[in-house]
Amino acid sequence: AAAAKIAPSMLSSDFANLAAEAERMVRFGAEWLHMDIMDGHFVPNLTIGAPVIESLRKHTKAYLDCHLMVTNPLDYVDPLAKAGASGFTFHIEVAKEYWQELIRSIKSKGMRPGVALKPTTPVEEVFSLVEAEDPVELVLVMTVEPGFGGQKFMPEMMEKVRALRNKYPALDIEVDGGLGPSTIDAAASAGANCIVAGSSIFGATEPAEVINILRKSVEG
Numbered sequence: 209a210a211a212a213k214i215a216p217s218m219l220s221s222d223f224a225n226l227a228a229e230a231e232r233m234v235r236f237g238a239e240w241l242h243m244d245i246m247d248g249h250f251v252p253n254l255t256i257g258a259p260v261i262e263s264l265r266k267h268t269k270a271y272l273d274c275h276l277m278v279t280n281p282l283d284y285v286d287p288l289a290k291a292g293a294s295g296f297t298f299h300i301e302v303a304k305e306y307w308q309e310l311i312r313s314i315k316s317k318g319m320r321p322g323v324a325l326k327p328t329t330p331v332e333e334v335f336s337l338v339e340a341e342d343p344v345e346l347v348l349v350m351t352v353e354p355g356f357g358g359q360k361f362m363p364e365m366m367e368k369v370r371a372l373r374n375k376y377p378a379l380d381i382e383v384d385g386g387l388g389p390s391t392i393d394a395a396a397s398a399g400a401n402c403i404v405a406g407s408s409i410f411g412a413t414e415p416a417e418v419i420n421i422l423r424k425s426v427e428g
Protein backbone atom coordinates (compact mmCIF):
# COMPACT_ATOMS: atom_id res chain seq x y z
CA ALA A 209 0.00 0.00 0.00
CA ALA A 210 1.08 3.60 -0.60
CA ALA A 211 2.63 5.28 2.47
CA ALA A 212 0.91 8.15 4.27
CA LYS A 213 2.12 11.67 3.44
CA ILE A 214 0.71 14.53 5.44
CA ALA A 215 1.18 17.77 3.52
CA PRO A 216 0.32 21.01 5.33
CA SER A 217 -0.82 23.60 2.78
CA MET A 218 1.49 26.58 3.32
CA LEU A 219 -1.22 28.77 1.77
CA SER A 220 -2.74 28.90 5.26
CA SER A 221 0.58 29.75 6.93
CA ASP A 222 2.00 33.19 7.70
CA PHE A 223 3.71 34.00 4.38
CA ALA A 224 5.77 36.68 6.12
CA ASN A 225 7.36 33.93 8.23
CA LEU A 226 7.43 31.12 5.69
CA ALA A 227 10.74 29.55 6.74
CA ALA A 228 9.72 29.36 10.40
CA GLU A 229 6.28 28.02 9.46
CA ALA A 230 7.86 25.31 7.31
CA GLU A 231 10.33 24.37 10.03
CA ARG A 232 7.50 24.06 12.54
CA MET A 233 5.48 21.76 10.25
CA VAL A 234 8.47 19.48 9.71
CA ARG A 235 9.09 19.39 13.45
CA PHE A 236 5.43 18.45 13.96
CA GLY A 237 5.94 15.43 11.69
CA ALA A 238 4.71 16.56 8.27
CA GLU A 239 6.24 14.47 5.47
CA TRP A 240 5.60 17.02 2.71
CA LEU A 241 4.99 20.77 2.44
CA HIS A 242 2.20 21.60 -0.02
CA MET A 243 2.93 24.73 -2.06
CA ASP A 244 -0.03 26.28 -3.91
CA ILE A 245 1.20 28.11 -6.99
CA MET A 246 -1.52 30.24 -8.61
CA ASP A 247 -1.37 32.66 -11.53
CA GLY A 248 -4.52 34.76 -11.06
CA HIS A 249 -5.81 33.30 -14.34
CA PHE A 250 -6.45 29.57 -13.96
CA VAL A 251 -7.90 30.49 -10.57
CA PRO A 252 -9.06 33.90 -9.28
CA ASN A 253 -6.22 34.20 -6.77
CA LEU A 254 -2.51 34.93 -6.94
CA THR A 255 -0.02 33.34 -4.57
CA ILE A 256 3.61 32.37 -4.97
CA GLY A 257 5.96 31.31 -7.74
CA ALA A 258 9.49 30.05 -8.28
CA PRO A 259 11.24 32.93 -6.44
CA VAL A 260 9.49 32.07 -3.18
CA ILE A 261 10.18 28.35 -3.62
CA GLU A 262 13.84 29.22 -4.18
CA SER A 263 13.96 31.30 -0.99
CA LEU A 264 12.23 28.61 1.05
CA ARG A 265 14.53 25.89 -0.32
CA LYS A 266 17.48 27.68 1.30
CA HIS A 267 15.85 27.08 4.70
CA THR A 268 14.52 23.53 4.43
CA LYS A 269 15.34 20.11 3.01
CA ALA A 270 11.64 19.14 3.09
CA TYR A 271 9.83 17.67 0.08
CA LEU A 272 8.13 20.63 -1.61
CA ASP A 273 4.89 19.32 -3.13
CA CYS A 274 4.05 22.00 -5.71
CA HIS A 275 0.45 22.25 -6.94
CA LEU A 276 0.28 24.35 -10.10
CA MET A 277 -3.01 26.16 -10.52
CA VAL A 278 -1.77 27.94 -13.61
CA THR A 279 -2.80 28.15 -17.26
CA ASN A 280 0.69 27.45 -18.70
CA PRO A 281 2.39 24.81 -16.54
CA LEU A 282 5.09 24.20 -19.20
CA ASP A 283 6.50 27.67 -18.49
CA TYR A 284 7.02 26.75 -14.84
CA VAL A 285 9.04 23.53 -15.25
CA ASP A 286 12.50 25.08 -15.63
CA PRO A 287 12.11 27.86 -13.04
CA LEU A 288 10.63 25.51 -10.44
CA ALA A 289 13.27 22.85 -11.01
CA LYS A 290 16.00 25.44 -10.57
CA ALA A 291 14.24 26.76 -7.46
CA GLY A 292 14.35 23.32 -5.84
CA ALA A 293 10.77 22.03 -6.17
CA SER A 294 10.31 18.30 -5.45
CA GLY A 295 6.90 17.41 -6.86
CA PHE A 296 5.27 19.17 -9.83
CA THR A 297 1.52 18.59 -10.07
CA PHE A 298 -0.25 20.22 -13.01
CA HIS A 299 -3.97 20.39 -13.85
CA ILE A 300 -5.25 18.11 -16.62
CA GLU A 301 -7.82 20.73 -17.69
CA VAL A 302 -5.09 22.89 -19.26
CA ALA A 303 -2.71 20.14 -20.40
CA LYS A 304 -4.89 17.88 -22.55
CA GLU A 305 -2.89 18.67 -25.70
CA TYR A 306 0.63 18.31 -24.27
CA TRP A 307 0.68 16.25 -21.07
CA GLN A 308 3.16 13.72 -22.49
CA GLU A 309 5.70 16.44 -23.24
CA LEU A 310 5.02 18.05 -19.88
CA ILE A 311 5.55 14.83 -17.88
CA ARG A 312 8.80 14.10 -19.76
CA SER A 313 10.09 17.58 -19.09
CA ILE A 314 9.18 17.44 -15.37
CA LYS A 315 11.02 14.12 -15.02
CA SER A 316 14.03 15.24 -17.01
CA LYS A 317 14.44 18.14 -14.57
CA GLY A 318 14.45 15.76 -11.63
CA MET A 319 10.98 16.50 -10.27
CA ARG A 320 8.18 14.03 -9.57
CA PRO A 321 5.19 14.45 -11.93
CA GLY A 322 1.60 14.54 -10.72
CA VAL A 323 -1.76 15.45 -12.24
CA ALA A 324 -4.66 17.25 -10.55
CA LEU A 325 -8.33 17.35 -11.45
CA LYS A 326 -10.96 19.92 -10.59
CA PRO A 327 -14.27 18.79 -9.03
CA THR A 328 -16.12 18.89 -12.38
CA THR A 329 -13.47 16.90 -14.28
CA PRO A 330 -14.27 13.17 -14.66
CA VAL A 331 -11.65 10.85 -13.17
CA GLU A 332 -11.40 8.85 -16.41
CA GLU A 333 -9.49 11.79 -17.91
CA VAL A 334 -6.37 10.95 -15.91
CA PHE A 335 -6.29 7.16 -16.45
CA SER A 336 -4.13 7.44 -19.57
CA LEU A 337 -1.61 9.61 -17.69
CA VAL A 338 -1.20 6.95 -15.00
CA GLU A 339 -0.84 4.23 -17.62
CA ALA A 340 1.48 6.13 -19.97
CA GLU A 341 5.02 5.07 -20.82
CA ASP A 342 6.20 8.12 -18.84
CA PRO A 343 3.46 8.12 -16.19
CA VAL A 344 2.44 10.56 -13.50
CA GLU A 345 3.32 9.21 -10.07
CA LEU A 346 0.55 11.03 -8.19
CA VAL A 347 -3.06 11.98 -8.84
CA LEU A 348 -4.47 14.92 -6.89
CA VAL A 349 -8.25 14.81 -6.51
CA MET A 350 -9.50 18.32 -5.67
CA THR A 351 -12.14 18.18 -2.95
CA VAL A 352 -12.98 21.91 -3.30
CA GLU A 353 -12.91 24.34 -6.23
CA PRO A 354 -9.24 25.33 -6.51
CA GLY A 355 -8.26 28.87 -5.55
CA PHE A 356 -8.73 29.35 -1.83
CA GLY A 357 -8.15 27.65 1.49
CA GLY A 358 -10.86 27.22 4.09
CA GLN A 359 -13.63 25.80 1.88
CA LYS A 360 -15.96 22.90 2.58
CA PHE A 361 -14.92 19.31 1.71
CA MET A 362 -16.92 17.72 -1.13
CA PRO A 363 -17.59 14.09 -0.05
CA GLU A 364 -18.93 13.16 -3.49
CA MET A 365 -15.32 13.35 -4.79
CA MET A 366 -14.53 10.15 -2.85
CA GLU A 367 -16.02 8.18 -5.73
CA LYS A 368 -13.04 9.33 -7.83
CA VAL A 369 -10.59 8.33 -5.11
CA ARG A 370 -12.19 4.87 -4.85
CA ALA A 371 -12.08 4.38 -8.63
CA LEU A 372 -8.37 5.28 -8.70
CA ARG A 373 -7.51 3.10 -5.70
CA ASN A 374 -9.33 0.10 -7.21
CA LYS A 375 -7.36 0.41 -10.45
CA TYR A 376 -3.98 1.44 -9.00
CA PRO A 377 -3.11 -0.13 -5.62
CA ALA A 378 0.34 1.54 -5.35
CA LEU A 379 -0.47 5.00 -6.77
CA ASP A 380 -0.04 8.11 -4.64
CA ILE A 381 -3.57 9.55 -4.39
CA GLU A 382 -3.73 13.03 -2.90
CA VAL A 383 -6.79 14.89 -1.67
CA ASP A 384 -6.83 18.67 -1.30
CA GLY A 385 -9.49 20.93 0.16
CA GLY A 386 -11.44 20.86 3.39
CA LEU A 387 -9.46 18.01 4.95
CA GLY A 388 -9.27 17.84 8.74
CA PRO A 389 -10.20 15.57 11.65
CA SER A 390 -13.90 15.55 10.68
CA THR A 391 -13.39 14.62 7.00
CA ILE A 392 -10.23 12.51 7.00
CA ASP A 393 -11.95 9.17 7.61
CA ALA A 394 -14.02 9.51 4.44
CA ALA A 395 -10.89 10.26 2.41
CA ALA A 396 -8.71 7.60 4.02
CA SER A 397 -11.31 4.85 3.69
CA ALA A 398 -11.78 5.73 0.01
CA GLY A 399 -8.05 5.14 -0.46
CA ALA A 400 -6.33 8.54 -0.31
CA ASN A 401 -2.81 8.39 1.17
CA CYS A 402 -1.47 11.92 0.56
CA ILE A 403 -3.40 14.44 2.63
CA VAL A 404 -3.23 18.19 2.06
CA ALA A 405 -4.59 20.28 4.91
CA GLY A 406 -4.33 24.03 5.36
CA SER A 407 -6.84 25.71 7.64
CA SER A 408 -7.40 22.63 9.83
CA ILE A 409 -3.67 22.49 10.69
CA PHE A 410 -2.74 26.17 10.81
CA GLY A 411 -5.98 27.12 12.53
CA ALA A 412 -5.53 24.57 15.31
CA THR A 413 -4.15 25.31 18.76
CA GLU A 414 -2.19 22.05 18.52
CA PRO A 415 -1.26 21.57 14.85
CA ALA A 416 0.93 18.57 15.71
CA GLU A 417 -2.12 16.79 17.08
CA VAL A 418 -4.07 17.39 13.87
CA ILE A 419 -1.17 16.04 11.81
CA ASN A 420 -1.14 12.90 13.97
CA ILE A 421 -4.90 12.42 13.66
CA LEU A 422 -4.66 12.67 9.86
CA ARG A 423 -1.79 10.18 9.68
CA LYS A 424 -3.44 7.67 12.02
CA SER A 425 -6.57 7.67 9.89
CA VAL A 426 -4.58 6.95 6.71
CA GLU A 427 -2.47 4.26 8.35
CA GLY A 428 -5.60 2.64 9.79
Ligand code: DX5
Pocket residue numbers: 217219220242244275352353354355356357358359384385386387404405406407408
Ligand atom coordinates in the same frame (compact mmCIF):
# COMPACT_ATOMS: atom_id res chain seq x y z
C1 DX5 B 1 -6.93 25.33 -2.83
C2 DX5 B 1 -5.57 24.76 -2.55
C3 DX5 B 1 -5.48 24.02 -1.28
C4 DX5 B 1 -5.86 24.81 -0.04
C5 DX5 B 1 -6.39 23.86 0.99
O1 DX5 B 1 -6.96 25.82 -4.11
O2 DX5 B 1 -5.21 23.87 -3.58
O3 DX5 B 1 -4.20 23.41 -1.14
O4 DX5 B 1 -4.78 25.53 0.49
O5 DX5 B 1 -6.79 24.56 2.10
P1 DX5 B 1 -7.82 23.94 3.16
O6 DX5 B 1 -7.18 22.73 3.75
O7 DX5 B 1 -8.00 25.04 4.14
O8 DX5 B 1 -9.08 23.61 2.42
Ligand code: ZN
Pocket residue numbers: 217242243244275384404
Ligand atom coordinates in the same frame (compact mmCIF):
# COMPACT_ATOMS: atom_id res chain seq x y z
ZN1 ZN C 1 -3.35 22.69 -3.33
